[in-house]
Structures are given as structure tokens and as C-alpha cells.
Amino acid sequence: MNIVLHVGAGILGLSAGAVPLLSRKGGPLHRRGGRWFVGFAAVALTTAVIADVFFGPALWLYAVTCAFGYDLIAGLRALQIKRTGPRASDALLAAAAIAASAVLMRRADPHTTSGMIVISTGAFLAAMGFYDLSRPFWRNLWIARIRPIDHGVKMTAAYFAMMSAGAGNLLRAFQPFSQIAPSIIGTAVMIGFVAYYLARPQRIAIAKLAAE
Numbered sequence: 001m002n003i004v005l006h007v008g009a010g011i012l013g014l015s016a017g018a019v020p021l022l023s024r025k026g027g028p029l030h031r032r033g034g035r036w037f038v039g040f041a042a043v044a045l046t047t048a049v050i051a052d053v054f055f056g057p058a059l060w061l062y063a064v065t066c067a068f069g070y071d072l073i074a075g076l077r078a079l080q081i082k083r084t085g086p087r088a089s090d091a092l093l094a095a096a097a098i099a100a101s102a103v104l105m106r107r108a109d110p111h112t113t114s115g116m117i118v119i120s121t122g123a124f125l126a127a128m129g130f131y132d133l134s135r136p137f138w139r140n141l142w143i144a145r146i147r148p149i150d151h152g153v154k155m156t157a158a159y160f161a162m163m164s165a166g167a168g169n170l171l172r173a174f175q176p177f178s179q180i181a182p183s184i185i186g187t188a189v190m191i192g193f194v195a196y197y198l199a200r201p202q203r204i205a206i207a208k209l210a211a212e
Contacts, residue, residue, distance in 0.1 A: 006047035010166045013040030017159045025152065038076065044162060045069050060114045061165065063104045063121040068161040070097045070125060074132060075154030082147055085139040086132065094132035101126040113176045149197050153190050160186025
């Protein structure tokens with residue numbers, strides 16, 4: 001039953017998540033699709049945690065669960081703290097992510113494909129954690145300009161973490177490429193997303209000058 005719920009929520013979550021990923025950011029379609037994605041993702045995360053606790057899966061699945069869960073929760077928190085900025089609870093969550101990544105990478109065997117996946121996933125999770133710990137030192141800039149990018153990057157990371165885990169499990173004959181490919185695509189999308197939004201004020205200024 002747990003597997004059925006997990007796989008079903010994952011498939012529906014990937015379908016729903018494509019809507020906010022591809023639609024106009026902040027628009028009605030983006031928000032509606034985002035709510036559906038979060039609902040399915042929450043079920044997928046809950047069933048993944050149950051599997052991790054009771055069924056002892058491979059180490060790389062623990063790493064993907066931690067990364068997916070952190071990206072999902074931290075991405076949603078970026079919406080909730082848009083006026084106050086990061087709080088103590090966000091710092092504690094980031095510290096927990098860093099600690100989890102350290103434990104996972106310590107247990108991973110770097111000479112195996114699974115171990116390399118754990119190390120790369122753990123490194124990404126640790127990087128996110130350290131970034132989040134730095135935000136209080138530049139709170140005003142984060143609130144004014146970076147928060148939407150923060151939300152977008154983390155939710156995109158959660159989406160592709162879900163895709164990576166699903167492809168890695170369902171297409172085991174094509175491992176490790178079935179799991180690595182979504183991660184590579186997701187990284188490219190996140191880089192493009194950041195570049196687009198960082199350049200957005202410049203494009204708006206150019207458009208105003210052209211209009212004048």
C-alpha cells in the first residue's frame with residue numbers, strides 16, 4: 001500500500017508540477033498547479049519517510065528523501081517569510097540538513113555508483129543548508145530581490161529530485177543514467193531560472209528606454 005501511494009503520488013505530482021514550472025510565475029495557473037504539486041509531493045514525501053524508517057531501502061534513497069524533503073519545505077518557507085525574512089526555525093532546519101548530509105556522505109562508498117549519487121546529493125543538500133544559514137546576514141537584499149528566486153530554485157529542485165527518484169526506481173535497467181539524467185536537466189533548468197530572474201531588472205530598464 002505504501003509503494004502504491006508513493007508511486008501514484010509521484011506520478012501525479014510530476015504531472016501537476018509541470019504546470020507551475022512552465023506557466024507564468026505568480027499567475028493563477030502557477031498558483032493552482034503549485035498547490036496540487038505540493039499536495040501530491042507531501043504524500044510522496046510521507047510515504048518515502050515511512051519506507052526509510054520501516055523498510056530499510058538503499059542509502060541513495062535516504063539521500064534523495066532528505067534532499068527532496070528539504071527543498072520542498074524550504075521552498076514553501078520562502079513564501080511564508082517574504083516579509084519577515086529567515087527565522088530561527090529556518091536556521092535549525094538548515095543545520096539539520098547539513099548534519100544529515102554529513103552523515104550520509106560519511107556512510108557512502110565513493111567507489112560505487114550508488115555512493116557517488118549519495119555524495120553528490122549530500123553535497124547539494126549541504127550547499128543549500130549553508131546558503132540558507134547565510135541569509136540573515138543579507139536579509140534586506142534577500143527579501144527585496146532574491147526571495148522569489150529562492151522559492152523557484154528550491155521548488156524546481158524538489159520537482160527534479162522527485163523525477164530522479166522515480167526514474168531511478170522504475171528504470172533500474174538504465175541505472176545510473178536514468179537517475180543522473182533528471183538531475184542534470186534539473187540543474188540546467190535551475191541555472192537558467194536564476195540567470196533569467198537576475199537579468200530581469202536589466203531587461204525591464206532596456207524596454208523602458210526603447211519605449212521612450
